[in-house]
Amino acid sequence: MSLLEIRNLTVRFATASGWFTAVEGVDLSVEKGEIVAIVGESGSGKSVSMLAVMGLLPPTAQVTADVLAFDGKDLLTISPAERRALTGADMAMIFQEPMSSLNPCFTVGFQIEEALRLHLGLNKRQARDRAVELLTQVGIPSPAQRLSAYPHQLSGGMSQRVMIAMAIACDPRLLIADEPTTALDVTIQAQILDLLVDLQERRGMALILITHAMGVVAETAQRVVVQYAGWQVEKQDVYGLFDHPHHPYTAALLTALPERAVEGTRLASIPGVVPGQFDKPSGCLFHPRCPRADQRCVEVRPVPAGPELGEAVCHYPLGGAR
Template sequence: MSTTPLLDIEGLCVSFATRGGSFKAVDGVNLKVAPNEVLAIVGESGSGKSVAMLAIMGLLPWTATITAKRMMFDGQDLLTMPAKQRRTLIGKDVAMVFQEPMSSLNPCFTVGWQINEALAAHTTLDRAQRKARVVELLELVGIPDPVRRVSAFPHQLSGGMSQRVMIAMALACKPRLLIADEPTTALDVTIQAQIMDLLQTLRRDTGMALVLITHDLGVVAECADRVVVQYAGRAVEQQAAATLFSQPHHPYTASLLSALPERAVGGRLTAIDGLVPGQFDRPAGCLFAPRCHLATARCHNEVPVAAGPALGEALCHTPIINAAPLMEMPA
């Protein structure tokens, strides 16, 4: 695996204008993704996972203000890149599979037309070549009878089929980085496994990097090389998947792992007390302090700085050291 990052983000912040001022949905996130790497981003809903990736894609609404110290893709500066040049990059070299495929696909057009649109925008293929490529893509993602499915409308497809169409659309121009935002949400367990196997196979065959946004820690354990844990807009821990599952260093990461169903004690699930802070109740110090059983007075009053790589860059005043393993990696 190359040591030069394909995607290199430092200090990413995203704020949204609101009636009460502004709300910082992403706060100083650092992110590196190497070629052919699988990076998983996990955290509760509202932690800024999707917003950070949409900022990279340039798909946030006008109410969003995006700042960063560095936002590079393959040596190209996304912050200073002209809009016209960025449009040639996004959708071709960087693609995204969005949440909820049933609502992401346009119900007024066939799936073949929608995949063809991406090809027309980013390739020099003629009409006949694009038509053949659409059929090839549907076959690639495991859709049966792809020639007939080209003419299908989204409402004629199941959730799993719609997700495969979204993946085919994202892969149409052979991206070097694929962002998959909750690709298994609302799918049954069997289809979830098929979708993840498909993404892993495509990654191995094409060499692309994969950023996987998910709540499913089982999927992370199976697929990811590295994991970023986000909480309330901040990246609170980053380390290799194997060591994160066996030796978490941030109390929030340890709490997430303890809440897994397989760790239920006496049939009772472990829960994290409290709620993720919102716009008007953000603590002065560590954002996780009101919910953390290890919090001290310092945690409540001082913003923590990231620990070193040996401690998973944990954003914590009292990172966990030499904890008992919480979860074994799958064989």
């Protein structure tokens, strides 16, 4: 049994003009100790999918799925008390913006110790000792002194390390990292990624890495899920995806990597933008930006191909018959 099982996940939001579908038909399974990356441009529904798993979407959201289960527990039907016990303990999440994810009104120590007291039942002294141990693990110098610091007194990289310490405090079996290196400089990004992979290996937890950086995916992930405009358009192991992408969108993302640029030519790009609430096209959502699109793509919604073609949601997957 997979640690996390998702089948046909759909997330809609109530708006003044009706329902807006942000995520549709996402299928994903994550095994114990596995690293899975979810990639795509901003607006592809990556974060929304995982916030639905965590139960952290606003009341305006409607979440439906054929299966949404963690370690056999149905996340759609468990009670609020069971959900609170699960979130932060067995499942944890690192959010995009460390500077805004921490509460500015409380010290770092209070915010780490709160989770330890609530989920593990530690007393004040035990929680403080554990918090010092966690800050040491994530590479923060003078950890005992840092516990009394407020978030505004920390750098971006230091704040992200505190967020990681909070996320791993209760030894979760699944850690979701949502763009964990956003707004950090390049050297700090590398340190944070190395830290996450090291923690994942030492603790044996499953890691879902949400990112739009394909280079990060190549270095860390075992399997990759590609999302576009709320659709899951391809799923492959990392080597297969980089060597033989099957969806034109995946191929375009890889072609746009600076590492694949040809000297003396312009860096490749994908024309247009990800469609939003009011401009979603008919047929294939990617067809306005796809050089392979024809009238069938404009009129008919594609269905997923077989596993041998990366389950690409495309009428004409690369490597298949046209």
